Amino acid sequence: MNPKNFKRYTVTAALPYANGPLHIGHLAGCYIPSDIYVRYLRSRERDVAYVCGSDEHGVAITIKARKEGISPQEVVDRYHEMMKRSFAEFGISFDHYSRTSAKIHHETASGFFEDLYQKGEFLEQTTQQYYDEEAGQFLADRYIEGTCPKCGHEHAYGDQCEKCGSSLSPTDLINPKSKLSGSTPVLKDTKHWFLDLARYTDFLKNWILVDHEKDWKTNVLGQCRSWLEAGEGLQARSMTRDMDWGIPVPVEGAEGKVLYVWFDAPIGYISSTKEWAAEKGIDWEPYWKDEGTKLVHFIGKDNIVFHCIIFPAILKTHGGYVLPDNVPANEFLNLEGDKISTSRSWAVWLHEYLEAFPGKQDVLRYVLTANAPETKDNDFTWKDYQLRNNSELVAIFGNFVNRAVVLTHKFYNGLVPALGDLSDIDRDALAALLEFPEKIAASIERYRFREALSYVMDFARTGNKYLADTEPWKSIKDNPERTATVLNIALNIAANLAIVAEPFLPHTAAKMYKMFGLSGLNWGDAGKHGLLKTGKTIQPAELLFDKVEDETVAAQVNKLMETKKQNEMAVAPVTPMKDIITYDDFAKLDMRVVKVLAAEPMPKSKKLLKLSVDTGLGTRTVLSGVAEHFKPEDLIGKQVVMLINLAPRKIMGIDSEGMILMAEDKDGSLRLLLPGSETANGSTIS
C-alpha cells in the first residue's frame, strides 16, 4: 500500500527495561529514529499515536531489587522517572509514555492471555523446576547458582556461565544452590502455558518472507529467516513464569505464576495507547484495529524475534488487530570500539551527557543519526562527535544561518529586504527550495534517516554556496537592489531549513523559528519562498552551535579510559580459593607429565584440537578446547600436564581420554604448563 493512503499511524518505540539509566545506544537504536519519523509525520499533519513506556517486569529487576535491599517497585519507580526525564530532555516526543506496572496494562495483558487461553491456544506442560523450600518459591534460572559443568566455575548461573560463556539449563549445574536462601533447591513439578509457535510458521513465512520481502530491511528479514527456516523450526515458548513480580496468570490453578515479560511487554504498546486515548477523550481502537492504520515498531536488533514472530503471532491469534507494516530494527552502536555494556558501565549515559554538555541535545541527536547503525553495527567515538559538531553543524549549518541573519542586520537593520528581479542563480536556489523537502521526505518514509539527514546538510550547503556565488557583501556597494533579492532568498532558504531540520534537530529548529519570528509552520510550507515576508523583523543572530574543543572530548575519552581500567580490575579478580579438601581428595587426581605426539584441528569444530599424547602408559587421544589459543604446531612435541584418570567422555563422536591442564590468564588466554626441563613421559605430579 502506498504510505500516503494510510489513514493513521501507530508508532511504537521499544519499551526500555527499567533496571538502569538510558545511554546513547538506546537513543541511536530506536528512540531517535522513531522520533524523527513521528515528528515528520506530524509535520505532514498525519494522524499519529507515538507510544512507549517502561518495561518493569522480569527477573532482572527482582534481582536488582534484592541486591539493593529494596522492593522491585522501588527499582522501577526510580528508573521510570529517570528514563522519562531523559526522553523529555532529548526531545523524544512520545504522545504517551506509560509503564507496564500500570493497572490498565495489567488488565490489557491479562485480557490477551485469557482470550488465547479460551481459544485453547496454549499447550499446558508440566515440567520440573528447581524450588527453594526455605523461601517457598520456584527459582528463576538466574536465582540458581552452582558449579559450571563445563569449566568448573563455581558461581555459574542457571542460564549461563559468565566465565566460559556457555549457556546452561539449571539442571546442568553441579551442586546447585538457591541465591535466595542458600539452600539446595529441589526439583518440583510446575505447570506452564506454552505458545505453540510452530503452528504459525506458514502464516509467518508468508507474511514476512513473501509479503514484506521488498519493504523490510535485510537485517530484519535475515533474522526472521534464520528463526523460521531453522532446522528444528519454531519451538513452543512458555508464556508464564514462576514468580511473584509481574502480572498474575489469570487462570485457575496458576497461583504464584506471572506472565512472561516478553508476553506482556509488547502489549504495553496497546495499553499505552489506551491510556493516551482515555486522557485525550478519543477512541483507542482505530489505532490498533483499523485496516487503514500503519503500525510501525522501532526496535533494536535484539528484539526482532519478539516483534516479528511472537507478538504478531499473538495479535493474529487474538484477531481483530493490525499487524506491523514495518519493523525497522537498527543494529548496535558500539562505543570507542567496544560493545556498550550497562553492567560494565561502558556507556555514555544520557543524564551524564546533559550535565557535561548542557543545551547540546541536538548535537548528540545529530551525531547519532548521521552515524546510526541502520545497516550494520557502528561505532560512536568522541573524535567523530567533535568532528561532526565542528565541521558540519557549526561550519555548514550554523554558519549559513548566521551569515544570512548577520548580513540582514548589517545591511537592512534586521528587516527582511524585498525580492526583486530574479537571475538564473536565484531561480536555481528557489528550485532547490522545492526539491530538498521532497528528497528528505522520501528518505524518511523509507526509514533512511542518515540519508535524509545528509540531504538536510546538503540543503544548508546549497545556502552557503548561494551566498558565495552571489556575494551580497560586494553587491551592497553598487547594487543594493540585487543585495536585497539575495538576502530575501537566503533568509527564506534558512526558514525552510528550519522546517526540514525540525524532525532531526527540534531544539535548533525552535531557536531558528524564534529568530525569524515564525511559528506554526509545517512540512506543507516547505518549498515556499515567501515564508519571510518583506519588512518582517529578524531577531539578532544567535549562534545555533558552538565548537567543541579538544580538551572537552579528551576529558570524555579519559573518563571512559578510567572506567575501562576499573572494569579490568573489577572483572578479573583472582579467583577465590575453593573449599578445603583432604590429602585423600587430592591423591585421587592422577596428574602426569605427557608428551604431545600429534595435534590436529577437529573437523567441524572451532574450539577443539584432537591431540595424541604419550602418557608413558600408552598413547591416548584427548580432545582439548584450545583451538582458539594454540595452533597444532604450538603443541606438537611439547611436554604438558595431564589429568589421566578422568573418566573418558565422548565428544563429537570421539572418546577423549583425559584432560590437558592449562593456566588461564586474567584476559582468558591460556598458557601451557611445561616441566622445567625434559622429564620422562608418565612422571607423576604430586
Place this chain on the structure above:
RNA sequence: GGCGAGGUAGCUCAGAUGGUUAGAGCGCAGGAUUCAUAACCCUGAGGUCAGGGGUUCAACUCCCCUCCUCGCUACCA
C-alpha cells in the same frame, strides 16, 4: 561448524531490477574569498569495489569457493 549480517577511497558510509571514465561527507593538498564561530566557496590527489574462479558482449552488482569482522548457535572432560 550451522544460520544471519557485513567486508567499496586515510576515516564514516551510498551504490533498485548487471551496462558510459565507481559516488558523498569528513580528513588531506592547492586555489579563491572575507559577510560569517580561520568558518564558507572552488579544484585536486586517493579505490585492481576482501581474494580466487565462473556465467555474460558487459559484474561492485548474478553463481561457486576461500579469507576476515560482528550477532545467534553447537563442540571445550
